Amino acid sequence: MSTVNHHPESAMLVDFSGGNLATAPSICVSAHLHFCSQCRNELLRLDQVGSNLMSEVEPTEVGDHLFDSAMSQIDQLPESDTAEVNNTSDMVDSRYPLLVNKLINSSESVPKWRRLSRWLNVAQVTTGQNEYEVALHKICAGGKTPRHNHGGQEFTVVLKGSFSDEHAVYKEGDFLSCQPGDVHQPLGAQNGECICLSALAAPIKLSSPFGFLMKPWLRINPM
Amino acid sequence: MQEVMIKVWQKSASYNPAKASATTWIYTVARNCRIDMLRRKSNTQYLPLENEYFWHEADEDTPVSLMRQKRSEDKVQSCLSRLPKEQGEILRKVYLEGKSHAEASNELGLPLGTVKSRVRLALQKMQILVAPEFRDEVL
Ligand SMILES: [Zn+2]
Numbered sequence: 401m402s403t404v405n406h407h408p409e410s411a412m413l414v415d416f417s418g419g420n421l422a423t424a425p426s427i428c429v430s431a432h433l434h435f436c437s438q439c440r441n442e443l444l445r446l447d448q449v450g451s452n453l454m455s456e457v458e459p460t461e462v463g464d465h466l467f468d469s470a471m472s473q474i475d476q477l478p479e480s481d482t483a484e485v486n487n488t489s490d491m492v493d494s495r496y497p498l499l500v501n502k503l504i505n506s507s508e509s510v511p512k513w514r515r516l517s518r519w520l521n522v523a524q525v526t527t528g529q530n531e532y533e534v535a536l537h538k539i540c541a542g543g544k545t546p547r548h549n550h551g552g553q554e555f556t557v558v559l560k561g562s563f564s565d566e567h568a569v570y571k572e573g574d575f576l577s578c579q580p581g582d583v584h585q586p587l588g589a590q591n592g593e594c595i596c597l598s599a600l601a602a603p604i605k606l607s608s609p610f611g612f613l614m615k616p617w618l619r620i621n622p623m
Numbered sequence: 624m625q626e627v628m629i630k631v632w633q634k635s636a637s638y639n640p641a642k643a644s645a646t647t648w649i650y651t652v653a654r655n656c657r658i659d660m661l662r663r664k665s666n667t668q669y670l671p672l673e674n675e676y677f678w679h680e681a682d683e684d685t686p687v688s689l690m691r692q693k694r695s696e697d698k699v700q701s702c703l704s705r706l707p708k709e710q711g712e713i714l715r716k717v718y719l720e721g722k723s724h725a726e727a728s729n730e731l732g733l734p735l736g737t738v739k740s741r742v743r744l745a746l747q748k749m750q751i752l753v754a755p756e757f758r759d760e761v762l
Binding site for chain 1: 644646647649650651653654655657658662665672673676677678679692695696699700703714715717718719721722723724726739742743746749751752
């Protein structure tokens with residue numbers, strides 16, 4: 401039984417099911433699905449909508465030559481590749497979604513924790529797109545993060561532990577969506593560190609080479 | 624198109640009739656194939672990920688859940704044809720034309736909120752949303 405309480409809005413699942421959601425938000429939705437059987441079932445029903453609509457479309461004749469050439473390509477298919485074994489980072493965790501572990505292990509440069517503050521570490525991962533910055537965040541047990549404003553849309557999935565803000569407590573698998581202008585102050589749970597995956601839309605180009613690391617927490621309003 | 628045929632062939636070994644009907648399965652292969660092509664075209668950098676890692680197998684395959692699935696498939700099918708025109712129009716844009724909600728809203732000149740609520744109404748009719756009370760959205 402799934403204990404996840406915060407889910408992506410249905411429009412996101414529909415875009416995901418239709419194959420129309422950008423890569424970085426798709427990574428977050430996929431990570432949430434790993435934890436949430438409710439959304440997995442919903443996705444299955446959405447795929448049924450897609451398949452029903454697809455079967456409305458008039459079939460087009462496939463010419464012989466197209467068929468022959470597809471068959472000859474099938475004949476030449478290599479045996480399925482054995483998964484490439486990469487350097488295994490100590491950041492991976494067997495309870496994480498496979499996709500997240502793959503991201504950590506196959507990033508061009510091995511992700512490393514960088515300290516943003518006493519309570520907060522960040523590790524960016526490579527995802528092959530530049531609309532969003534995708535990173536893991538680690539909030540220490542009992543950690544206070546700066547109260548911050550969101551410059552761009554941000555999606556977050558809790559991978560391990562929990563944190564809270566003014567609105568709710570977020571536990572493993574919970575999905576948060578912050579709109580530009582939303583302000584909140586995440587606090588790490590007392591009983592252990594919290595690790596989240598997040599994708600932050602990049603509305604502003606920062607000139608500092610390390611600016612991207614600070615961006616999720618850039619609008620700091622010291623208390 | 625050719626690519627979809629090849630993918631269907633490649634993946635057919637992994638098709639489990641207990642988990643999804645054949646048409647739903649073909650739909651997912653075709654969709655994933657399209658995503659692969661789009662990503663290959665648009666990626667600015669190396670993408671370390673296979674598209675298949677994004678998708679999860681439906682986990683339940685008890686007789687009860689299979690019956691439930693068959694029932695929801697019938698429900699979807701019978702409701703789709705009876706949806707108001709404007710709700711069906713957007714679903715077709717999403718599923719057949721590959722438009723996101725945002726792109727559909729641009730194209731139709733409608734506010735994003737209107738597009739989202741039309742889709743949501745359609746999904747409610749088809750009883751796709753399991754527990755809307757959990758969703759943090761205003762209906
Ligand atoms: Zn969910």
